[in-house]
Amino acid sequence: MSPILEIRGLSKQFGGVAALAGVDLAVEEGEILGVVGPNGSGKTTLFNVVTGVHRPNAGSVSFRGRDITGSAPHAISRAGIGYTFQQAMAFAGLSMLENVQIAGEHVRAGANANTPWPTPQALLDFVGLTALADEKAGVLPFGSLRLLGLALALATQPALLLLDEPAAGLNDRETTALVGLVRQLPGHGITVCVIDHDMKLMQMLCRRLAVLDFGSKIADGPTEAVLADPKVLEVYLGGDL
Amino acid sequence: MSEGSTPQGKHPTHSVAPALRSLVPVLVVLTLIALVPLLSPSNRFLSLAISAGINVIALYGLSVLFGQTGILSMGHAALVGVGAYTAAILARDFGVGFWLALPVAALTSAVFAMIVGIPSLRVGGHHFVIMTFAFGQLLAIVLTNGGDYTGAATGLDMVGPVNLFGADMGDLTRYYLMVVAFVAVAAVASWAIINSSYGRTLRAIRENEKLAASLGINVGRHKIGAFVVSGVFAGISGVLLANFLGHISPTQFASFPSIYLALMVMIGGARLITGPLAGGILVAFLPEVLNLDPVQSRIVYGVCLIAVILLLPDGLIAGIAAFVRKVFTAKSKERQRQENGVVSNPSEARR
Amino acid sequence: MRAVDIFIQQILNGLSIASVITLIAVGVTLIFGLTGIINFAHGEFLMIGGIVTWLAVSAGLSFPLAVVLAILAVGLMGYVLERGIFRFTLERPTNGFIVSLGLIVVLQHVVVLFWNPNQKSIPRPLTTVWDVGGVRIASVRVMVILITVAVVALSFRMITTSRYGRALRASVEDRDTAALMGIPVRRYITGVFVLGSALAGLGGALLIALFPITPFIGGTMVMKGFAVALIGGLGNIYGAVAAGLILGIVEGFSAGYGFSQWTDAYSFVLMILVLLFRPHGLFGGTSGPRMAS
Numbered sequence: 001m002s003p004i005l006e007i008r009g010l011s012k013q014f015g016g017v018a019a020l021a022g023v024d025l026a027v028e029e030g031e032i033l034g035v036v037g038p039n040g041s042g043k044t045t046l047f048n049v050v051t052g053v054h055r056p057n058a059g060s061v062s063f064r065g066r067d068i069t070g071s072a073p074h075a076i077s078r079a080g081i082g083y084t085f086q087q088a089m090a091f092a093g094l095s096m097l098e099n100v101q102i103a104g105e106h107v108r109a110g111a112n113a114n115t116p117w118p119t120p121q122a123l124l125d126f127v128g129l130t131a132l133a134d135e136k137a138g139v140l141p142f143g144s145l146r147l148l149g150l151a152l153a154l155a156t157q158p159a160l161l162l163l164d165e166p167a168a169g170l171n172d173r174e175t176t177a178l179v180g181l182v183r184q185l186p187g188h189g190i191t192v193c194v195i196d197h198d199m200k201l202m203q204m205l206c207r208r209l210a211v212l213d214f215g216s217k218i219a220d221g222p223t224e225a226v227l228a229d230p231k232v233l234e235v236y237l238g239g240d241l
Numbered sequence: 242m243s244e245g246s247t248p249q250g251k252h253p254t255h256s257v258a259p260a261l262r263s264l265v266p267v268l269v270v271l272t273l274i275a276l277v278p279l280l281s282p283s284n285r286f287l288s289l290a291i292s293a294g295i296n297v298i299a300l301y302g303l304s305v306l307f308g309q310t311g312i313l314s315m316g317h318a319a320l321v322g323v324g325a326y327t328a329a330i331l332a333r334d335f336g337v338g339f340w341l342a343l344p345v346a347a348l349t350s351a352v353f354a355m356i357v358g359i360p361s362l363r364v365g366g367h368h369f370v371i372m373t374f375a376f377g378q379l380l381a382i383v384l385t386n387g388g389d390y391t392g393a394a395t396g397l398d399m400v401g402p403v404n405l406f407g408a409d410m411g412d413l414t415r416y417y418l419m420v421v422a423f424v425a426v427a428a429v430a431s432w433a434i435i436n437s438s439y440g441r442t443l444r445a446i447r448e449n450e451k452l453a454a455s456l457g458i459n460v461g462r463h464k465i466g467a468f469v470v471s472g473v474f475a476g477i478s479g480v481l482l483a484n485f486l487g488h489i490s491p492t493q494f495a496s497f498p499s500i501y502l503a504l505m506v507m508i509g510g511a512r513l514i515t516g517p518l519a520g521g522i523l524v525a526f527l528p529e530v531l532n533l534d535p536v537q538s539r540i541v542y543g544v545c546l547i548a549v550i551l552l553l554p555d556g557l558i559a560g561i562a563a564f565v566r567k568v569f570t571a572k573s574k575e576r577q578r579q580e581n582g583v584v585s586n587p588s589e590a591r592r
Numbered sequence: 593m594r595a596v597d598i599f600i601q602q603i604l605n606g607l608s609i610a611s612v613i614t615l616i617a618v619g620v621t622l623i624f625g626l627t628g629i630i631n632f633a634h635g636e637f638l639m640i641g642g643i644v645t646w647l648a649v650s651a652g653l654s655f656p657l658a659v660v661l662a663i664l665a666v667g668l669m670g671y672v673l674e675r676g677i678f679r680f681t682l683e684r685p686t687n688g689f690i691v692s693l694g695l696i697v698v699l700q701h702v703v704v705l706f707w708n709p710n711q712k713s714i715p716r717p718l719t720t721v722w723d724v725g726g727v728r729i730a731s732v733r734v735m736v737i738l739i740t741v742a743v744v745a746l747s748f749r750m751i752t753t754s755r756y757g758r759a760l761r762a763s764v765e766d767r768d769t770a771a772l773m774g775i776p777v778r779r780y781i782t783g784v785f786v787l788g789s790a791l792a793g794l795g796g797a798l799l800i801a802l803f804p805i806t807p808f809i810g811g812t813m814v815m816k817g818f819a820v821a822l823i824g825g826l827g828n829i830y831g832a833v834a835a836g837l838i839l840g841i842v843e844g845f846s847a848g849y850g851f852s853q854w855t856d857a858y859s860f861v862l863m864i865l866v867l868l869f870r871p872h873g874l875f876g877g878t879s880g881p882r883m884a885s
Contacts, residue, residue: 077457091448106457375860543698
């Protein structure tokens with residue numbers, strides 16, 4: 001089976017500094033893949049290039065066999081890639097329910113167009129925020145804001161969900177809740193790619209890991225094998241983790 | 242709504258009742274305003290009210306652009322001007338009457354809004370507002386240098402009467418009633434936009450563009466769309482203005498009138514359906530009520546705007562509403578406290 | 593008169609007006625760079641500088657003294673307005689912009705209230721007209737250009753070489769980091785407001801030395817100031833000066849060749865074109881301070 005997302009030779013330079021130096025990465029349908037690496041290894045640049053914030057200097061991104069390199073952020077979302085940001089955000093002045101309604105209103109023949117999709121209420125229910133549906137998103141505590149972000153991304157009917165540091169700023173209880181939710185997603189036909197440097201979280205979530213360091217992929221494989229890889233150990237023991 | 246019942250993200254228009262409720266105050270006020278001719282008001286009052294109403298129509302467009310989408314335009318009066326000049330030129334060169342001029346002018350202003358909007362929004366961010374300002378100034382310069390076609394600095398006379406079902410609307414009272422009707426239509430149209438999923442999309446862009454794009458919203462296209470919508474309101478306002486004044490000139494549509502429009506919508510509150518109405522009426526009648534000359538009243542507007550922005554950033558109406566709520570809750574709390582006091586301290590109650 | 597003489601003369605005229613515009617542009621670009629506030633009332637600051645000069649000269653003071661008074665008065669006004677109003681809009685620069693719209697209306701009409709809306713003029717401080725090989729050069733225009741060059745050069749020196757200038761540039765680059773490094777950013781904001789206002793005061797004094805002014809001169813001037821600032825790259829002082837020079841030449845050119853009724857349009861058209869193809873201006877600028885949004 002061909003991968004759902006295929007990244008080939010992706011390079012991105014910022015004023016002569018290579019944030020990504022020819023990264024190859026394939027996300028297989030139905031898995032939860034973790035992309036790890038110390039700060040500055042190029043994780044967020046990878047995320048930004050795939051989601052259309054930055055245009056790559058070289059290389060390609062294809063989603064379900066279709067080339068989406070350099071597409072606009074909204075087009076990426078409509079193609080069926082949902083994503084959440086490192087900084088939890090929501091439409092602060094609007095109610096939670098309105099937030100999720102908006103997210104579901106711009107779906108175009110998404111990957112999961114044929115499957116019945118949960119209503120906004122059902123999505124709020126899924127992330128456990130039903131009780132707060134009529135509250136303005138601006139008053140939410142940080143942890144709930146992250147969960148709302150997940151609900152928003154899910155409302156776009158993604159076939160692939162990219163999560164950029166989804167647990168940053170969450171306490172242990174909230175992290176566990178989030179992990180529980182994300183693990184259910186492949187069962188609903190949603191492939192997940194998590195980008196984070198938190199090894200504990202990644203071990204809980206992913207059976208496969210790819211490791212970035214200085215813009216290059218230095219390891220890719222089953223979680224246990226990657227964690228035993230001397231190259232990875234060196235990066236992480238020497239790194240700031 | 243049960244899970245799985247609406248697969249394609251088509252959500253029933255829920256909670257229509259509370260949305261309708263927001264329209265009621267506007268319609269009540271407009272009905273009262275429409276009854277004013279029964280009190281046989283002075284011509285001066287009617288003229289002032291007509292100008293205010295014409296402004297309010299343009300302000301409803303501005304409220305969609307600024308209040309809902311968060312885009313500040315300093316070229317709105319220019320769009321009104323495009324409508325006014327379109328009506329005047331159509332009447333002069335083609336004998337086109339009021340009712341046909343309306344849609345044509347609305348369309349022309351909308352197209353002009355798009356011509357201004359595309360490059361301005363491409364530049365984006367902080368520069369946008371300066372771009373719209375520059376386009377407004379440019380329009381005034383072009384109109385001034387347009388020779389006989391635009392009447393140059395002296396402007397154009399509006400020829401031809403306004404008829405409605407054979408009745409001449411040139412009469413001040415009739416024109417007044419017609420403008421009130423147009424204001425009502427503008428208010429309802431603006432209300433319909435605010436409460437549609439389109440309005441929700443615009444608010445999403447206002448709140449967070451990056452997030453909106455991540456949810457599949459084509460931010461650029463919708464912003465230009467909002468600009469075009471505001472142009473339609475402005476164009477109609479322009480036709481009414483040209484027919485009311487009978488004469489239009491370039492300075493009426495340069496950047497200072499745009500500043501006054503922005504000032505009105507912000508004093509009233511751009512996000513509320515009552516805001517444009519309140520702002521337009523307030524700015525038109527405040528000098529009358531306080532007996533100020535035009536210079537003094539301008540100073541008062543300016544001070545009002547600064548005060549509103551610093552003290553009541555959501556506009557006057559929202560500010561007053563919040564104040565009333567606060568007083569009300571404080572009172573009810575006090576009453577509660579007193580009642581509690583009566584119960585817990587019977588000796589004092591007996592005294 | 594030969595064509596080349598007219599040409600040189602018009603360029604000189606263009607440059608003298610461009611000098612005043614450059615003074616505004618430097619002010620608005622500095623204020624924007626540090627605060628993100630688009631201060632449209634800056635044109636009114638200029639107008640008030642002109643009015644103060646007019647009042648002082650009418651009261652019998654000499655022109656140089658009037659210029660100093662204008663600089664001090666408008667600088668003080670900038671201080672009061674920053675402390676009293678703009679300070680409260682720093683978190684939301686859009687509000688600062690809206691407040692400046694209110695200020696335009698207030699300042700204009702306060703002047704009209706006290707000193708009527710009519711044109712005001714002062715006798716030319718320098719009346720000599722040099723005849724250089726057939727080219728007639730009004731000394732007052734040369735004076736305006738030279739004063740501007742001197743003042744702008746001085747500001748440059750301050751900003752590029754002094755300790756304060758370095759801190760200022762660091763603050764423009766990244767306000768939050770600068771604050772973390774112990775730079776009193778708030779005080780710099782006040783300082784920039786005062787400096788920008790003082791430059792506008794000087795601009796007003798120079799403008800009334802060239803032409804009669806009305807209380808409504810600010811709008812066009814500030815718009816041209818912003819056009820120049822944007823063409824040069826908002827937040828970039830060098831860019832503002834270079835763009836001012838370009839505009840001066842273009843405007844002078846057009847006036848010299850019979851397109852004077854379009855003069856006011858050039859700055860806007862130029863700005864729109866430049867921004868379309870180089871959104872950050874010809875010489876690169878900032879997009880305002882990074883906001884914690």
